[in-house]
Amino acid sequence: MATATTTAVHDQHEHPPAGIMRWLTTTNHKDLGILYMSFGAIMFFIGGAFIVAVRAELLLPGLQLLSPGMYNQLFTLHALIMVFGAIMPFATGLNNYLIPLMIGAPDMALPRVNNWGFWILPFAATLLLTPFLLQFSGVGSGATGAGWIMHNASLDLQSGIGIDFAIFTIHLLGLSSITGAINVVVTVLNMRAPGISLMKMPLFVWAWLITAFMLILAMPVFSAAATMLLTDRHFGTHFFDAANGGDPILLQHLIWFFGHPEVYIVLLPAWGLIPHILATFSRKPVYGYRAQVYALWTICFLSFIVWSHHMLTSGLPLAAEVYFMYSTMAVSIPTSVLVFCWLGAIWRGAMTFETPMLFALGFVAHFGMGALTGLILPAVAVNAQYHNSYVIVSHFHYTFFGGGIFGMMAAAYYWLPKFTGHMFDEKLGRLHFWLTTIFFNMTFIPQWFAGLDGMPRHVADYPLKLSAANLVSSAGAFLLGLAQLLLVYIVVKCVRGGPKATGQVWEGAQGLEFTLPSPPPYHTFETPPEVK
Amino acid sequence: MMNEPEVMNEHEKRERRTVQLVVALMLFVAFIYAVTFFKLPLWLPALQ
Numbered sequence: 001m002a003t004a005t006t007t008a009v010h011d012q013h014e015h016p017p018a019g020i021m022r023w024l025t026t027t028n029h030k031d032l033g034i035l036y037m038s039f040g041a042i043m044f045f046i047g048g049a050f051i052v053a054v055r056a057e058l059l060l061p062g063l064q065l066l067s068p069g070m071y072n073q074l075f076t077l078h079a080l081i082m083v084f085g086a087i088m089p090f091a092t093g094l095n096n097y098l099i100p101l102m103i104g105a106p107d108m109a110l111p112r113v114n115n116w117g118f119w120i121l122p123f124a125a126t127l128l129l130t131p132f133l134l135q136f137s138g139v140g141s142g143a144t145g146a147g148w149i150m151h152n153a154s155l156d157l158q159s160g161i162g163i164d165f166a167i168f169t170i171h172l173l174g175l176s177s178i179t180g181a182i183n184v185v186v187t188v189l190n191m192r193a194p195g196i197s198l199m200k201m202p203l204f205v206w207a208w209l210i211t212a213f214m215l216i217l218a219m220p221v222f223s224a225a226a227t228m229l230l231t232d233r234h235f236g237t238h239f240f241d242a243a244n245g246g247d248p249i250l251l252q253h254l255i256w257f258f259g260h261p262e263v264y265i266v267l268l269p270a271w272g273l274i275p276h277i278l279a280t281f282s283r284k285p286v287y288g289y290r291a292q293v294y295a296l297w298t299i300c301f302l303s304f305i306v307w308s309h310h311m312l313t314s315g316l317p318l319a320a321e322v323y324f325m326y327s328t329m330a331v332s333i334p335t336s337v338l339v340f341c342w343l344g345a346i347w348r349g350a351m352t353f354e355t356p357m358l359f360a361l362g363f364v365a366h367f368g369m370g371a372l373t374g375l376i377l378p379a380v381a382v383n384a385q386y387h388n389s390y391v392i393v394s395h396f397h398y399t400f401f402g403g404g405i406f407g408m409m410a411a412a413y414y415w416l417p418k419f420t421g422h423m424f425d426e427k428l429g430r431l432h433f434w435l436t437t438i439f440f441n442m443t444f445i446p447q448w449f450a451g452l453d454g455m456p457r458h459v460a461d462y463p464l465k466l467s468a469a470n471l472v473s474s475a476g477a478f479l480l481g482l483a484q485l486l487l488v489y490i491v492v493k494c495v496r497g498g499p500k501a502t503g504q505v506w507e508g509a510q511g512l513e514f515t516l517p518s519p520p521p522y523h524t525f526e527t528p529p530e531v532k
Numbered sequence: 533m534m535n536e537p538e539v540m541n542e543h544e545k546r547e548r549r550t551v552q553l554v555v556a557l558m559l560f561v562a563f564i565y566a567v568t569f570f571k572l573p574l575w576l577p578a579l580q
Contacts, residue, residue, distance in 0.1 A: 182553075217564060220568065228569065228573075
């Protein structure tokens with residue numbers, strides 16, 4: 001009887017419920033990984049559409065299409081969606097799908113929490129976008145326009161309902177992120193197959209373990225700051241209200257204490273997967289494994305003690321300015337270790353340039369530019385000029401897009417055959433890489449020079465002398481957006497069919513996930529593999 | 533190769549460790565949230 005029951009349950013697990021119920025109720029890490037990645041991809045296009053509207057407004061000087069208020073809403077939603085709705089969920093999808101496969105675990109440690117963590121996200125996104133949509137029916141004053149982390153206290157305290165929706169969204173996202181992070185920590189520390197010691201884990205798993213610790217430390221601060229904003233707005237507290245003895249700068253401290261680690265939370269998963277891709281297509285082992293692990297931990301530590309370099313113009317005492325300048329510059333040391341290890345991985349390797357490798361190399365080049373420009377910005381003497389200008393916009397897009405998005409695309413192409421069981425169209429993949437690279441640089445190089453010429457962020461208009469830079473940048477942004485439609489076509493085509501992918505997929509690929517067939521069975525490693 | 537009681541024992545140990553880790557991490561999150569809410573408004577202005 002016991003045997004029969006076991007078989008029945010086993011059968012049910014092997015054949016999940018069909019249709020929508022499978023996706024609503026699934027606790028399978030691969031299903032949830034696909035859900036997370038699909039959600040991230042959809043939000044990537046929604047966030048992209050918002051910024052296309054912003055760039056359309058900036059195509060010519062003067063106000064053509066958008067009111068300043070609508071402009072503020074669009075760039076704020078673009079940033080919130082891209083960071084919290086697109087890159088983070090996509091990276092979480094990768095960890096859900098890949099970590100159990102990489103460490104030989106049957107699933108994540110907390111599968112039901114995993115399901116809950118995902119299904120919070122669509123509600124959070126709906127909550128964020130609701131006031132934006134309601135304004136077209138004459139209800140409310142629109143979504144928040146206070147910037148991606150709402151660190152302008154007076155704007156936050158005086159804005160309409162959009163900020164309340166954003167505050168609730170942040171709480172929901174915090175809940176989702178923290179549960180997801182706890183799940184990763186417990187899975188990695190507790191579910192590894194025999195033989196996989198910590199220092200034998202793939203770098204992607206290390207990177208996610210460190211990211212999870214960063215989320216656990218940083219996210220409650222962001223959530224608490226949002227709660228304080230809520231109580232200031234509706235329950236009579238005065239944390240940030242200068243008129244009643246509060247401190248508006250306190251909000252900046254709290255928000256940036258979260259906001260700077262958040263940059264690394266977005267980037268670390270990419271830093272963890274890039275060494276695997278570079279090693280695969282160079283036919284070499286990962287270079288400098290230990291150095292990269294220690295560098296990732298060092299960056300994690302430093303990220304929590306440098307937050308006020310975002311506030312160098314807020315009137316900090318000189319000693320604090322000098323401290324934050326040098327501590328921020330110190331981040332370049334472990335970051336350089338990573339970059340040199342990546343270069344070491346391809347040095348004298350038998351390189352081939354398939355699409356994932358192209359995106360990985362694009363990642364190294366563009367992230368390098370973002371990191372180098374980031375080295376200049378904390379210098380107190382020059383920060384006064386660059387602060388809140390398009391120099392900053394250009395810099396952080398080289399890190400977020402050039403680093404984060406290029407990294408995610410490299411990963412998507414690298415593991416897509418593993419996920420779907422089919423090879424994608426390599427020619428189209430390479431075309432997608434080149435179009436993305438050209439139009440990405442066409443968008444953000446002119447912004448650097450516009451910033452140097454004095455163009456401020458968050459303003460819908462600009463002087464005539466900046467017309468050429470903005471025209472090129474807007475054209476680049478439109479074409480960059482169009483080029484991403486090619487990615488949709490490539491992925492859909494790959495899901496529907498194509499040449500069969502082998503288990504190993506790529507000639508030089510290493511790792512437990514490549515010992516499984518492509519796509520892997522619904523349940524894997526129910527008996528832990530023996531790893532030597 | 534572990535026999536069945538050893539496998540069960542290992543499974544129970546793993547479950548116990550999972551619960552301990554989850555509780556510890558949740559308490560840590562609550563601690564950070566509380567410190568941010570109650571203490572940082574007093575400590576951080578000293579930086580100014």
